[in-house]
Amino acid sequence: MSGNKKILVVDDEEDILDLLRYNLEKEGYQVKVAEDGIKGVEIAKTFVPDLILLDIMMPGQDGVETCRQMRELSELSGTFIIFLTARVEEYSEVAAFENGADDYLTKPIKPRALMSRINAIFRRSKKEIDTEEKINVGDLMIDKQGFIVRKNETEFNFPKKEFELLYFLAKHPGKVFSREDLLHNIWGSDVYVLTRTVDVHIRKVREKIGDGYISTIKGVGYKFELD
Structure with missing residues (x-):
């Protein structure tokens, strides 16, 4: 499963960096570490995990803030970001997803459970890769293979989960x-996030492409408009 997959670990605790590097490399992953967010962003630019x-x-x-900066980098548009934290407040989880996180795990870290989660993410990602397919709706073009969203002549940089949702x-x-339904199809059954996470991502998609494409069905959910 690991193949040539690359993982970057960003944490200010040396013991955690050593623990995760050891377990990830044992699984066959290529690993780099950074002890702070600024270095993490710099390493991510060239390592492209x-x-x-x-x-x-x-x-x-x-x-x-580190996640927000990483999500502004086009080369990381297809990168998964998992937060590791001792904080369990709901607002922390919401802030994480608002800034582009794909998953959220609390400390203390259990290496076996973490490896299982990472392997599941990569399995699901591989399964989701399909043939070249573009969706054109009016002035909107969505290219799955190129991970591109374009409206008229404007091209948008979408974080992975926002793109997958759209x-x-x-x-x-x-x-x-x-x-x-959207949580199950986009985040998967093995990732535990709040249903309001969907609302956050829908809002961010609308901020980029406008309100006319995705409708809110009050008390039910969302749908993509036919025209």
Whole structure:
């Protein structure tokens, strides 16, 4: 499963960096580590990891800001970001997903459980890769293979989950999906996130492409408009 997959670990605790590096390399992953968010962003630019394990509580620049900066890098548009944190407050989880996180795990870290989660993410990602397929709706073009969203002549940089959410809805125009349906199809059954995470991602998609494509069905969920 690991193949040539690359993982970046960003945490200010040396013991955690050593623990995760050891377990990840034992699984066959290529691993780099950074002890703070600023260095994490710099390493990510050149290493271009498939997955980033990112601590929230770090001195200088916290994980939420680090995640936000990473999501602005086009080369990381397909990178998974998992937060590792001792904080369990709901607002911390919401802030994490608002800034582009794909998953959220609390400390203390259990290496076996973490490896299982990472392997599951990569399995699901491989399964989701399909043939070259573009969706054109009016002035909007969504290219699954190129990970591109373009409206008229403007091209948008979408974080992975926002892109997958838009693409999934656009593949099923006119069909209403509940928040639970979208969580299951986009995040998977092995990732535990709040249903309001869907609302956050829908809002961010609308901020980029406008409000006319995805409708809110009050009390039910969302659907992609046919025209």
